[in-house]
Amino acid sequence: MLVTGTGLDEERSYLEECRAALRGMRDGARFNVVVGEHVAGDRYSAERLGRHLKSLAKELAEEPEGPVFFGRLDFGAGADAGDHRGRRYYIGRRHISGGTGRQPLVLDWRAPVSTVFYQADVRDSRGVTTRRRFGWSGWPPVLTGFEDERLGEGGAPGTASRILAEEIERPRVGPMRDIVATIQPEQDELVRTGLETSICVQGAPGTGKTAVGLHRAAYLLYTYRRRLAGSGVLILGPNQAFLGYISAVLPALGEMDVEQTTLGRLLAPEPSKGPPKGSDDEAAAVVKHDARMAEVLRRALYGRVRRPDGPLTVPDGAYRWRVSEEELRRVVDDVLREAPPYGVGRERVLSRLVSLLRARAEARGQTTGTAWTRRTGRAVREFLDTVWPVARPREVVAELLTDPNVLAGAAGGILTPAEQSAILWSRPPRSFKSARWSEADAVLLDEVAGLIERPRGYGHVIVDEAQDLSPMQCRAVARRSEHGSITVLGDLAQGTTPWAARSWPEQLAALGKPGAAPVTLTTGFRVPGAVVRLANRLLDELAVDVPRTRSFRGDGLLRFHRTSDLPGTAARVVREALGHEGSIALVAADDALDGLAEAVRAEGVEIAALGEGSDGVRVTAVPATLAKGLEYDHVVVAEPAAVVEAEPRGANRLYVVLTRAVSRLEVVHTRPLPAGITPAI
Template sequence: MQQEPAQDLDRDPDQELRRERAYHDACRAALARMVEGAVEHVVTGEDVSASGADAEVLGYRLRSRAKEMRELPEGPLFFGKLRFGSGEHAGQSYRIGRLRISAEPTAPPLVVDWRAPVSRAFYQAGPDAPQGVAVRRRFGWAPGSRGDSADLTGWEDERPAAGESGSGTLLAREIERPRVGPMRDIAATIQPDQDDLVRADLGASVCVQGAPGTGKTAVGLHRAAYLLYTHPQRIRRSGLLILGPNRTFLSYISEVLPALGETGVRQTTLHEEIARHPATGTDSARAAALKHDPRAAEVLRRALYAHVSTEAVRPLSLSDGTYTWRLSTAEMTRIVTAVRHEEPPYAVGRERVRGRAMRAVQLLAERRAGPQPAAWTRRLERSRAMSACLDTLWPKVRPEEVLAGLLTDAEVLARAAEGVLDPAEQRALIWTRPPRSHKSARWSSADLVLLDEIAGLVEHPEGYGHIVVDEAQDLSPMECRAIARRAAFGSLTVLGDLAQATTPWSARSWRTVLRHLGKPDATVVPLTTGFRVPAAVVDLTNRLLARLDADVPPARSHRADGELTLRPTADVPAATVDAVREALAREGSVGVLAADAQVAEVRAALTAAGIEPAEPDQLGARVAVVPASLVKGLEYDHVVAVEPAAVADGEERGLHRLYVVLTRAVTRLDVVHARPLPF
């Protein structure tokens, strides 16, 4: 933090650039001392005289902090600057960066974290609400800079208090910079509507309906970083989870949170989060749709609680060695019936029956011989007679046993599905080649969702304080329920675009998704202004949007640049090679996107032409061939979309998949086609 006279901001440009570079050098030296200090604190902390548990906790925290400091990615230490002319911070100047830097722990910061309250003015100040900001400065850094001060190339100043507005060339250049490699953070370019979402309260669940290129994924990740900064103890205690659609996508976004100074956040897919077994089985399209249908939840609930029975109730007899205590059939039936009506988790219900039966025995003993010691109670409570009684009335079950029983036995399924699924739907679910037992079953990915549902009925899973769910438009109702169980006492950031919904069970409304996620009152916020996809591409995809069954507003682009080229041809492989060669003559990444069935042909054509394309998960490659089914969430500077009609015909919601393919381009889009275009 510094006080700077107004005239200092209008000095000779070369002198000002040298001054900012020198300041950056000072920040670099201070950061080095912070890293060294974190390591020294580990050594000091190990010598602290305390209890073993206290020393272990302190040592873990210090080592974690030192590790985080050492693993900070290299890069510029600040990207902006504020000078306040009025208000609480009048006369003060602040550099804004990705983390706080100070010469000493108690000294004023040299760089203020972008998440700090004072930093909000950097994103929100404008002519209508200057928030006391006299000057907002944006710094220009050489692309790919690792934080060398010489890479600071310039700056632009804007004076909100004087009525100046406009994004400036540096902001536009940073937004439009070619994409090569993993996703970058947007801390330097967050827009006001994005900032509102990023800084939403921890207790608020938010759904972002984001058109392509509006930065919804970046908003979700920056909100995660903001919550970790604002509520460090609560979030680290309860946990924060990032859920993406696939591993390729997670690799693409993996560097964003570390770049913002946050490491150790769990980033995974829903199926990896819930998987109890490898998904080695397959389902018919009909069976998969039924397993993802919300009606499956009621069928599973009935199947599980069908194991609870009062038909075989016998009197309970517990002997303590000197006397036998008995509970009648009527008393045991009453206990089981009462617990069953309370609908606790299945495992809790079993223990509740045990506890109430034992309490009834205790009352008998107290009336006969007075209060009994705790050891007496524990011995009878865990006796073989008690366990045998429970195994009859409320037996232990494994989710695999329950589901295998449903899918192999038509009579069991018929009883559980009566009035819920019709006979034809039940037949579609029955395994045609049942395994010998649940232990040898080959579970499908949809089965894993059902197993998680049953496991959640048996015992509630451990939850998270906050979950960020990306590409949520593709979640089935049963997948939503799996997330809801893990967010029962936390909040959600739900990200997606209904126009990009490609699964057969995709919802047509966010309200439906939010209801299944257990957050029906979450706020739905649309982002319609794109900062990634050029206007020429957006105009094209808006024409396709009109044909989709998605109630979303048309997108608009912040960018006037960009190119769109339609390449009709009789030889698609040859035209694809030509388009890729032309793209390679320019800067940036090239994504060749094709229907899954055409990927091998496209890859072979490029290889034969001397172009070695990378796999989708090889981030940073100049050219990658990507199946349409895996491209969601990714972006490339130049996209070559191969035969759109084949993408549209490839699946039930093929037009939605095509919409995804066409909106992956950051700067240029080539559409190679022999068949008529679907838009």
């Protein structure tokens, strides 16, 4: 039962106390920044303290004005309450101090005791007698009521929480919100998985897999802050529109310093010049993304190493040191067998040759100081440039894709002649510096860069829409998480690339984490029942083995509109959707979207292109290929048949498009509907 009486007045009074304490924390943080530089014992300590204090002050200053707390736990006096016997805790998005010697006014949702808020139930109360959920409305948020669940002795299973349901079904306006107030037990277990463990979350649309990944990032940074301070957390999304959509979640959870990017931007050949300008046809892209290209590139790179074909003579004043051809070959062959990164191998050959010469010089009683080592190293480098030359990723890949003989030498027995022909540049650039690289080329360049020198590694990597990664993209991710863990998020049914995964064990092996076990989320919280039932019918047309979804919600509107005037009907349906609360998306095949958007504007309705960021514009024109990961309250899908025909895995794309709606879905079409979504009679 939602309580709005005397008890609510007491909670509002406590709320004001919390807000005052939070203001005090902000003021104290600013004051500490001013005086902190004068209290450290040395310059290094002062710098570290200053950075910490400024980071804390910035974090508190940017704290969103959201609800201060969303839950309360009352523990009983029984032994099962443990150290929390008789205590009361408020749970919120961040810790709020109660002052020296006092219990915190609000506990961070990531604190160990907060786990009980999500996991306790009547069967296992964990010492909790009452769990309270708070209802909020408006902006700035106003506390409007609360509900209590009796979990202690004598408690009985109750009806579903009205506050919980309203929060889940709240209209979607603006970017994605956090779900700290609505995390379900199975989601909480995934969020709180330890840093050492890699996990894979298979989840249908609306099951909260993206939210689980983001909240796990916040949890890991809270729990393992020192261990992640140097390596950090990387979040990889499918496109910039998706990153913009999720951008507000981590700041709302108090985490500002997380790198969020797309794999394309991470691997950009020339970051200062923006995304790759070149393009590939599908045949070339499929070959370049194939895992076999890793061996082709390794051959092309190490094919530059030459066996010494004569002795090395190094002048040393009036004396000349001589290293025989046999000794040189032994050094080079030993390093090749050790298989270090190419750049490390080059330096290793140099170091061993200099050491060999130093031993001979010292045996003759010569002093070999820094000047001698530098002088000898320069002489050896001239030889090294011949047998183990410096390699640049762009130069290596450009030569491979330009010269048929080089490609044939590296790809012989790996790629067929037709595959080699597919990836050769039809119009080679004058040099690698003027090449127009494609997105597929970017994975080749990254592979070679990784063979030359190991890239920066992260303590934890979160990959969303991971089912769409190619084997070569998986290798790029694996290189950056070789010594860390990963969270893999995706849905095999939403695989739309030519190389999309059909099995999680295979994809996890490609990501370098074969031991990670897939966990499936099957309850849809954001997608209503009417849409889930439609999506489940379409699953029968997709060549993937995933379980059907059940919806937490029994609501939702689903309507089909057969028409002879597609633009006019789509515009009318969009205009009518404005009569409902929330965001609206018009989704269509990419090449048809502009015309449909113009028809909407002709009806006097303002519509923004995806990514424009037009404030206050409720309607967005969304290309079908960029819809993945996004959510809108009301979705109007125009001509599903055209979406299916636009690409080889068009049925999977349609599955993505239809499941963007979190309240209402309307399908407008002139042509017969694709198999699987014919309206049920």
